[in-house]
Amino acid sequence: MYYSLLLPIAAVLAGAVVPFQGGANAALGRALGHPLWATMMSLGVSALCLIPALVLLKVPMPVFSTLSAQPKWIWIGGVAGVIYITAAILLVPRLGAAGFMTAVIAGQILASVAIDTFGGVGLPARPMESVRLVGVLLVTLGAIAVQWPALFRASGS
Numbered sequence: 001m002y003y004s005l006l007l008p009i010a011a012v013l014a015g016a017v018v019p020f021q022g023g024a025n026a027a028l029g030r031a032l033g034h035p036l037w038a039t040m041m042s043l044g045v046s047a048l049c050l051i052p053a054l055v056l057l058k059v060p061m062p063v064f065s066t067l068s069a070q071p072k073w074i075w076i077g078g079v080a081g082v083i084y085i086t087a088a089i090l091l092v093p094r095l096g097a098a099g100f101m102t103a104v105i106a107g108q109i110l111a112s113v114a115i116d117t118f119g120g121v122g123l124p125a126r127p128m129e130s131v132r133l134v135g136v137l138l139v140t141l142g143a144i145a146v147q148w149p150a151l152f153r154a155s156g157s
Helices: 002-032 035-056 064-069 072-118 130-151
Strands: none
Touching: 002 035, 002 072, 035 072, 072 130
8 A cells, every 4th residue: 555655656756856957957058058968968967876876786787688689669768868858958948847847748648648558668558548538638738728828928038
C-alpha cells in the first residue's frame, strides 16, 4: 500500500524539479551566449553528478558487447534529452515556466498514449480506453488554457 503511494509521490517530486531546470538552463544559455552550449554544459553537469553515485553504489560496469544486438531505437533517449533541454532553454523565457511545462506535459501525454496504444519502445501495448482518452483531452485543454492569455497578447512581447 505505502509503496504504491510512494511511487506517484516520487514522480511528482521528480517532476517538480523540471521547471527549475528550464529556467536555470535558459539563464546558462544567456551567460554562455548560445543555447547549445548550455545544453552541453547541463548534460556535462548531469554526467558529473552520476559518476559519484555510480562509485558510491558500486554499480558494475555495463556489458557493452551486448549493445550491437539491441534495437537501434534505444539511443533516442540521449537525442530526446538534447531536444528537451534545448527547447526549454529557448522556450521557457518566452512561454514562462507554467506555459512551457503544460505544453511539455501535453506532448508527453500524447506521445505516451501512442506508445501505450501501439506498444512502442519495447513496452507492451495497452488498449485505449475511453476514460484514458478523456484524460488526454483534459490535459490538452489544460495546456491550451494556460497558454490562452499569451495567444492573444500582442506579438513582440
